[in-house]
Amino acid sequence: MNPIGNLNKVFESRIRLGVMSVLMVNVNEEVSFNDLKELLEVTDGNLASHLSTLEENAYIKVHKGFIGRKTNTTYSITKAGEKAFKGHLAALEAMIKFNQ
């Protein structure tokens, strides 16, 4: 058995892992781009590219809205994203147990 095989390549980036962690615990809340930027302490461009990777994998949903005239983009986790993230956590756990 090779537990490393179950680790999700998409979550190897710390930023993508961070985005998923935030969205995972804020299921019914709107998490904005700026909230994520502050929590993860990353630059706009960096965060945007990681978010689009997650979106391409259908792990997150993007909602575009407006506050007055300013755009307000919020993000939420999808069912598939939740499943993938839980799978990744289980794989991490299995791997640590396997190595002990």
Place this chain on the structure above:
Amino acid sequence: MNEQQHLDSLHDIKRIMERSTRFMSLSGLGGVGAGISALIGAYFAWNLLDGKVLPNRGGGIISYSGDSVLTFQLFLIAGAVLVAALGTGFYFTWRKAQAQGLRVWDASARKVIINLAIPLFAGGLFILGLLYNGYPGLVAPACLVFYGLGLVNASKYTVTDIRYLGYVEVALGILALFNLYNGLLFWALGFGVMHIFYGALMWWKYERNPTA
């Protein structure tokens, strides 16, 4: 990736999940400051009530209705306590957030404020109603019960100790309701002594060793 990196990512996940849902900068010293403000206020109120109005009723605030000057003075004291308590609470919390390199006003802080404000706002109107109908003796128990419920409600988004402080405040409020002549005593216990106790406890647990 080796095992250490995996452990690091688990640590990251845990930290980010906590930081995105809970406001962790709440300062214990702020609680102590708020408690001291409340005790000073209670002392002044005690002197006002005991000396002039109710020498034979142990300083309870049950039967001063009709004395509008005294009501006004008590309002002034309550207002001053509120400003001093909020001021010290915010100051020490702001200082702690600075030391942690975090912003004070983030999504989790907003959740704490909103969830605390809803029961407090209802409580404030309820107390105005009590005064309007001539039941000043019920003010202290109502303060304690609504404040305690506010804390229990807001504790989902900050340190868990706040939940227990909330339970204690509610219990004191109920007890005060059955000891109306000692309303001020329970008020001082709940807002003064308990804030100092829980503030010191939180300081001991989270702030004593800032590196931990």
